[in-house]
Amino acid sequence: MTRLFAIGATGYVGGSVLSDILKVYPDFEVTALVRTQEKADLLKTASNGRILTILGDLDDLDLIENATKNADIIINAASNSHLPSLQSIKKALASKKTSTLFIHTSGAGVLADSVDPAHYNPSKEYSDVKDIDEINSLPDTQPHRPADKLVQTIQDSNPDYVKTAIVSPPTIFGIGYGFDNKISAQIPYLVKSVVKVGHNFTVYEGNTAWSHVHIEDVAALYILIVQKFVAKESFPSGYKGYYFVADGTPHLWKDVAMAVTELLVARKLISDPRIDKLSPEEVEKQFGLPALFWGSNVKTIPDLGKSIGWKPTKSSDSEFWASIDAEVDFMQKHGILHRTLSSH
Ligand SMILES: NC(=O)c1ccc[n+]([C@@H]2O[C@H](COP(=O)([O-])OP(=O)(O)OC[C@H]3O[C@@H](n4cnc5c(N)ncnc54)[C@H](OP(=O)(O)O)[C@@H]3O)[C@@H](O)[C@H]2O)c1
CATH class of the missing domain: 3.40.50.720 (NAD(P)-binding Rossmann-like Domain)
Known part of the structure; x- marks a missing residue:
């Protein structure tokens, strides 16, 4: 065995x-x-x-x-x-x-x-x-x-x-x-912090992308x-x-910020649609997040896995953008985003 x-x-x-x-x-x-x-x-x-x-x-x-x-x-x-x-x-x-x-x-x-x-x-x-x-x-x-x-x-x-x-x-x-935690890190952490603070941010212009x-x-x-x-x-x-x-194509963090803000406003989890352009120090101070993970470039090409037969089937761009709503929905339903406008 x-x-x-x-x-x-x-x-x-x-x-x-x-x-x-x-x-x-x-x-x-x-x-x-x-x-x-x-x-x-x-x-x-x-x-x-x-x-x-x-x-x-x-x-x-x-x-x-x-x-x-x-x-x-x-x-x-x-x-x-x-x-x-x-x-x-x-x-x-x-x-x-x-x-x-x-x-x-x-x-x-x-x-x-x-x-x-x-x-x-x-x-x-x-x-x-x-x-x-x-x-x-x-x-x-x-x-x-x-x-x-x-x-x-x-x-x-x-x-x-x-x-x-x-x-x-x-x-x-x-x-x-x-069996226990079912949510990821970068986007859920961003969503949680934005709900807590009441508005969103990008690191500087948000012109950085991750795969x-x-x-x-x-x-x-x-x-x-x-x-x-x-x-x-x-x-x-x-x-x-x-x-x-x-x-797929690496996502720009400013596009993620816009998508997250739209979703949170629509779900009445925040009321302020502004997205502040912040320095890494300001991000860490105001949102409690290490800015590198939302404000750097990370682009990977998975040639090695493909060489042994790995074929991604769920990771397309359309799946990625659709998943943000599904993740917010999951977090809201499971009490991970317990703050709503009434408690602001
Ligand atoms: N999620 C992503 O997007 C992503 C991307 C790239 C790399 N990673 C890396 O992948 C790894 C797993 O990430 P994840 O998203 O699955 O995190 P996660 O959901 O927080 O899971 C972490 C797991 O490690 C356990 N753990 C943490 N600290 C421990 C400690 N000191 N002793 C024993 N167990 C400990 C946790 O146990 P408890 O249940 O007790 O907390 C949990 O089972 C991390 O190293 C992360 O940096 C994640």
Whole structure:
């Protein structure tokens, strides 16, 4: 029986991936690290007892090391910056004597050019095949980069038995279908902050763009990599195993701001249609958001996944723009946007 250890199973990405894993591999023994007994009970119930749990967090390093030693497949979708837990995974994998796969979730924010318009590089697109050497040479100051670097050393520590892959999504959209959190990050965080503050913003003119991908297409890549591993087929791994996932045309953040404002006004969640053009410092101060994720350029070309058969089916531009309303609707219905005009 294949044993899978999941970190981040209650999350948007991890939950959606695991949900697909349970469908495709009914015989896998799945164990998840969870932070509370409440989450353990939730996972048990939501998965009909299929998911076993270990109570702990990313700082329980011995626990992570042992769980990794006892697994054939490890999926990390909890943090792309927590180095101590990745060191524990590396330590455990270095001594494995059976074939093991580690899939780490990073983020295409690693490519972010700048929040300073003087240093924008809007024409730059990164292919995970053609530009892999450049991607692997990004400085440590880029988001997620120290964790990516650490993960990329793991396969070399035990090349006969260990394969690693990094999945690096840009903006993920769509309602998740895991066990607990079902909403993504960038657009939901933006929506929540705008509802709280009462109006919207762009970082400067908002003339920066990110690639996007639907959560189902993200999960499909994890499944594909797992399938290759289980079937003992070769697939790019280690330093060459850095997978982008994206489709369609990168969205401009000023267009997202306009779409969000229109929707929130129509739903009477805000009354003020203004969109302030703010500096990164003002964004952080007024909206409590790190401006880089709404005010830089990140454009990815997923050549590597396509080379092993990944085909996005839900990530078109029309799906992306339609999903903003669906995400706001979901957040409103689930009490995530509890502030309405009457409470302003
Ligand atoms: N969503 C996106 O658009 C996107 C795009 C690119 C990259 N990513 C990256 O993908 C990863 C997952 O993102 P997500 O959107 O799925 O986030 P999420 O929904 O917040 O899920 C995070 C998961 O990690 C768990 N977790 C967080 N901190 C932990 C800790 N200290 N110890 C143990 N478990 C911990 C959470 O557990 P609890 O349930 O206890 O909170 C949850 O299961 C992140 O690294 C994120 O940066 C996300």
